[in-house]
Amino acid sequence: MAYTRDMGNTRGNTRNASRSTSRRTFLAVGGLAALALGAGGAWYRATHRQLPHGFALDGEARAALHAIAPAILDGALPHDPDRRKRQLGDAIDAVEAAIRGLPQATQEEVQDLFGLLALRPARRLLTGVPTGWESADMAHVSAFLQDWRVHRFGMMRSAYGALHDLVLGAWYAQPASWDAIGYPGPPRGLT
């Protein structure tokens, strides 16, 4: 569910061989990308308070999730604007709750991912989304997700995988999503 810590890791002092290999590979992409990757997580963690008892996103990081989730859930979200807004909000809350259920090391990795996405140069470079997340166009978001999905770098694919699993997992965990897929829910009257 999480993504590789190569992005923006400034914390680990035990880094295994495969990690350093993929990090080196990525550094070869170019200075700007490397700068963004190195700075993203560290910046986010330096400027946001550490929450020992609860992962939480704010500001541009939260806006990133609000822009990405509807692209991943396109086709599953209800058309009615009120229901859509309510269910999307519930799903995003569920994503954050799911992250809080992960081990601390993984929570930090996810925090790093969103920290990176919140950083303007990194967003432009890695996602190609030209505007801030709040005004991001769904077509742009979908395009970057498609790109990451089969990217030549494993770390980008695993970041896509984290977003995929977090958002879709949170959505289909909710009974409100079950009618549309014909799932009746667990047998009733037992518990």
Next chain:
Amino acid sequence: MSRIPDPIDAGIKRGWRTIDASTLEQDRTLEADVVIVGSGAGGAISAEILVKSGLSVIVVEEGPLKSSRDFNMREADAYPQLYQESAARKTADKAINILQGRAVGGSTTVNWTSSFRTPEATLAWWRRHHGLAFASGDELAPWFAMAERRTGVVDWLVSPNQNNDILRRGATKLGISSASIRRNVQGCWNLGYCGMGCPTNAKQSMLVTSIPAALDHGATLVTRARAERLQLRGQKAEELVCSALDAGGVLPSGRQLRLRARHFVVAGGAINTPALLLRSKAPDPSGQLGKRSFLHPTLISAAFFEKRVEGWAGAPQSVYSDHFLAQAPIDGPMGYMLETPPVHPLLAATMMSGFGEQHAAAMRDLAHLGGMLALLRDGFHDESPGGVVRLRGDGSGELDYALNDYLWDGARRALLSMAEIQFAAGARTVQPAHEKGQRYRSWGEARREIAALPQRAHVTRVVSAHAMGGCAMDGDERRGVVDPAGRYRGLANVSVHDGSLFPTSLGANPQLTIYAITARLASGLAASLTGRPAAALA
């Protein structure tokens, strides 16, 4: 209020000694003859045998004590409560998602009840290549029989659900052998929610068998306590230091437990067991600690049928085919076992590739979706060395498992076999769990397209429900972390009793092998600690 009697609730009312470490207000020190780390297949069987043999026992478990009245059949609750890392544990490069239990009963509380004796070919390999003389069907037969009695393993005579019948039907049509899976259930309601904890206590998991038996005989169970390290002095472990977790079960509360004992049995499951020994800086004379960790890397194929399949209902695994394990020598190209997964919304949605409208369209067909799994048999070939357990910066264990061309060759053949069987069973379309896979409309198209799919990490979906190895048992001290009696080499009073002992994967679901082998090891340990023959399991 549930009408189903809850054996855990009843046991607590009878006076079981249980300590929920998340409620501790101060540090605690406890002492017993034997401390067992982990309450799953290996830990619970060991606890029952040791305590019935007259030894005092403390079992420590990182997860919570949950029972039938908590098992509400909702994925949103079950995965965070009952699985390692909320069912999102991953290998270091995030290419393999690993399902492992983390609750009292371990993975047996959430497994799909498949009960196989160890395949004869695997045992023969262990005899020949790993110096394990006991590894034969005859030698182990009494231990398998004892474990099967204990866990109520029965021939499953109920008709398979549609999802499993697809495997039976398709295989039969192609002349591929398949058979019914034996299950450890009594009075099973055939609901299909084994993976979220059995709500009717039909599944004879450790949670309702050996754990209650051990507690009735005076064992102490400590839950929500994470085993941090064995405190070593010379060749001996003196105590196990544990961090109490908070009520959420993720973060340490700040309280500590020190568990002292004459002997320590480590049974935290593959990945966690080698990680605990690594954190303890245990001597590693073979240099193999954490290495040769295996997963049965598993490929997934989805098929869509005209008729409803409703793969969420009915016993999740009741049909298997081991045909493709026998097509080549065990150390030849990778063989695979075919089985089926339950199809529940969250699990299906995360396994299904793609996003947006394409994903939503596939989910709208969930009732018509039949899922199939191919479990690759790893660890028998030079090109299949398995993974390595390492410690992250914060000390937690992590499995680094490289996916190589040898494995991808097996993956490609497995995806092809599954698609062929699914079409033979009448599928209208088949879609492999692969980022570049499409819904193929015929076997001809699928054969051509799947053969050409690039196989690589993250692009091919790979999962695992069977973590094994990392503390290999081997007759040769240069090759094995643990000796054939289960004793950790280099520490006089530490044993390993769980799936991390396996020197290779099995080629079958592991619970029954863990029960049988750890029953044998625990009996030997009880005899050596008491000087009397060990008591038998119920």
